[in-house]
Amino acid sequence: MSLTMEAGAQARSAATEALLQVRGVKTYYGKIIALKGVDLDVNRGEIVTLIGANGAGKSTLMMTVFGSPRAREGSIRFEGAEITHLPMHEIARLKIAQSPEGRRIFPRMTVFENLQMGSVLGDPAHFDADLERMFTLFPRLKERIHQRGGTLSGGEQQMLAIARALMSRPKLLLLDEPSLGLAPLIVKQIFDAIRMLNETEGLTVFLVEQNAYHALKLAHRGYVMVNGTITMSGTGRELLAREEVRAAYLEGGRH
Structure with missing residues (x-):
């Protein structure tokens, strides 16, 4: 194993505590509840993906982590510190970067x-x-x-x-729908780049993605979101093998 890949592996194995912890988060748009008590962890050096249908609340969770919209209930912690009510510019200063949906x-x-x-x-x-x-x-x-x-x-x-x-x-890259609207060859180039950054530099990535097949192949762990609620979690490989995941999200997704 090369020194750079070894560094990435060490970064993953060294972290026992979560870099990002989401606990009981509820987010509203007006009176409509978009996130209904979400729990989620991203450990240092991991790629963690959140998959689900369009409108499930995936992008809302990522935007809530970054401070807009705000979580009305629950807690978001980064490196053990509460960030739930921090302004967006202060969240960015903590070395959380976002590549939002729509570029x-x-x-x-x-x-x-x-x-x-x-x-x-x-x-x-x-x-x-x-x-x-x-x-x-x-x-x-x-x-x-x-x-x-x-x-x-x-x-x-x-x-x-x-x-x-x-x-x-x-320290944490929030990546929202990077494959949206792109040709398969470009999608492969982008996912290969994310994998390389993780393996060689230990970059921690929280990936929201509608292309479940590519996302779960890339991720160490994944969560499935349905109507603002986490319904399943496991390693990327485990979720790829789950019959209900394959039926709901993988039909025609292997491209």
Whole structure:
């Protein structure tokens, strides 16, 4: 095993306590309850995925972790500290980075400028090295470095959104629907990049994904959400083998 892969394995095995703990979280939109008492853990060095149908509450949970919307009940802890009521900018300072659904890059800024924005909370001394890391991870971005974000293809925009989040050197990456609307080859490239970051750098990833097959193949552990409630959990392999998961989420998903 290489030293970098060994570091990733050690990061996973060293953590007995959860990096992220979600306990009894309830989130509302007005009077409508979107999350109905969610419990979930993400351990340091893990890839944990949350799967479920469209509208199940997956993205709401990820946004609640990042502080918008707020959890009305329950507790969210990061590295043992309560973050449930922290402002979003303070959550970001704790080295939690989010690549949100729909990419939300800065369309009028160039690739380089988008990556600069992502590095605002990082150490300026690491900027050049981090930039090269992103270009190694996503060579297409280097080719497009002076191109405006809004003129990139959907796959390139997703790569840019992830790279921008990684520029802050996060301890936890919140990744929301990275495969949405992308061609299978681009999806594979993005999932391979996530796997490599986890294996070589021990990056902890909480992944919300509708493509259950790819997500569960990638993840160490997974949760299934139905109507704002966690209904199943297990290793990625265990959930892939569950008949009810296969019937509900994997039909036609192997692409």
